[in-house]
Amino acid sequence: MADDNMKEDIGEEAEFDEGEFEEEYEERDASPSGRAGREPRPTQEAAPRDMLDAAADVPVQIVAVMGKKSITMRELVLLKLGDVIELARPANEVVDLVVGGKLFAKGELVDVDGKLGVRIVRIIR
Structure with missing residues (x-):
């Protein structure tokens, strides 16, 4: 029909x-x-x-990935202000820089005039 x-x-x-x-x-x-x-x-x-x-x-977006954590949907909806999500990566380890879903570099977090920045320490080819 x-x-x-x-x-x-x-x-x-x-x-x-x-x-x-x-x-x-x-x-x-x-x-x-x-x-x-x-x-x-x-x-x-x-x-x-x-x-x-x-x-x-052509503009591209760079994403700095500091870490990842898998949680359940229940844990997600129970999150509230002030909760801390512990990431698997150590605090002093480099971050991944990703473009278009592909890892292209690694870098360390730095302060740039009060803003968060990433200093590239390794480029992935």
């Missing part, structure tokens, strides 16, 4: 004209690069450098 209603809502827009698709595809494929009316693709050697240049100003 829900499928009947969906068909009514979609109407003629859901029909696929295979001939129209093939014509458009053939038109795009007519040029040597496969992209009619566009510049040819850069050579393989230039492509990685061009991609790096294009991405150079």
Whole structure:
């Protein structure tokens, strides 16, 4: 029954004209690069450098992971102001610096004019 209603809502827009698709595809494929009316693709050697240049100003978020702790949902909902969560990592150990979910460096916590900072001590490649 829900499928009947969906068909009514979609109407003629859901029909696929295979001939129209093939014509458009053939038109795009007519040029040597496969992209009619566009510049040819850069050579393989230039492509990685061009991609790096294009991405150079994209902002990324660095996350400093000081430690992790697994607790139950019950323990989570019982937390209140003033409670201390003990982390498995020793207080003087370096922190992990993560970008996009990937570890990229390790660092030590430092004071930077009253704000918390991280001095990089090792870069992970």
